[in-house]
Amino acid sequence: MKALVFGTTGQVARELAATTPKGVRLEALGRDRADLSRPEKCAEAIRHAAPDVVINAAAYTAVDRAEEDEALATVVNGEAPGEMARACAALGIPFFHVSTDYVFSGEGDAPWAVDAPTRPLNAYGRSKLAGETAIRAAGGPHAILRTSWVVSGHGGNFVKTMLRLSETRDRLTIVADQIGGPTPASDIAAALWSMAVALVADPSKGGTFHFSGAPDVSWADFAREILRQSGRTTVVEDIATKDYPTPARRPANSRLDCRATEAAFDIVRPDWRVGLTDILNFLTDKAS
């Protein structure tokens, strides 16, 4: 089986490349070979590679920057995945895409079901929702995996931010009223590979799925566990979202109901505290 992956440098893209299963031949395209700001080029790349399955792991992920740059975010996160999905539909091959908890409004405290109404609060969320809609409209076999709060040893993420800030500060103020599931990129890659193998065998298994790490926590609790596991003495103080103003609004409730993913693919929510230990070990080894 040949898999074409969009993205080489991102958190999920790197883990997909590092964990390619036996029997899968991977071709990964970076920005130099497939720029998502040029959606038609991405479709052309799919036709040229003639893969058995396509996974899109590239996206415009700068949430605050997207507020001023919504047009580009919408091309990259909305139009490009739509073009990719149409190219895959024409070839009759399954298309895999990663989406986000930020398509939801964050109301209430119940976990969001896959078919719960979407209402993004920010430009990034709107652009990701546009991608979901375009993929479904393409009409081919596909799976959209919504995940949240992605972390890994690579790229920019909350774990690395907390480690960096704790180098110079004894006290961090972190929002405690946004709740969600931190998700190691390595677990997302494993889920995507299982789903890819399953859908190539049976394309009717597609749809929209949720996948996040457990347990659900606040960013403040997440920060405390990062610092605890790294042996740092920096203290985390809970603050409210209103006391941490940012250009983009973020959902208060990012809990994802992942039960349908377990039922369809036997993929259970991973304990992110275990993945976090692996990430911290990786970063320590890299530094020494």
Ligand SMILES: NC(=O)C1=CN([C@@H]2O[C@H](COP(=O)(O)OP(=O)(O)OC[C@H]3O[C@@H](n4cnc5c(N)ncnc54)[C@H](OP(=O)(O)O)[C@@H]3O)[C@@H](O)[C@H]2O)C=CC1
């Ligand atoms: N990060 C998170 O917390 C979450 C992410 N997601 C989704 O998961 C997926 C993977 O995210 P993640 O691995 O964290 O992403 P990263 O932010 O780690 O990396 C983004 C990737 O997209 C690439 N990219 C950005 N713009 C373009 C472009 N115009 N053309 C080609 N490539 C481009 C980047 O390439 P380059 O290095 O060249 O810039 C990079 O490889 C995305 O769909 C994201 O929306 C969902 C929930 C949470």
Ligand SMILES: Cc1cn([C@H]2C[C@H](O)[C@@H](COP(=O)(O)OP(=O)(O)O[C@H]3O[C@@H](C)C(=O)[C@@H](O)[C@H]3O)O2)c(=O)[nH]c1=O
């Ligand atoms: C650095 C810092 C952040 N925060 C808050 C801001 C924010 O609410 C939260 C997390 O900050 P981040 O900048 O990592 O958040 P953000 O980049 O919005 O993370 C999101 O990225 C996109 C791509 C997704 O799809 C989401 O699932 C989610 O992971 O922590 C503090 O309260 N104090 C701080 O010192």
Ligand SMILES: [Mg+2]
């Ligand atoms: Mg971010």
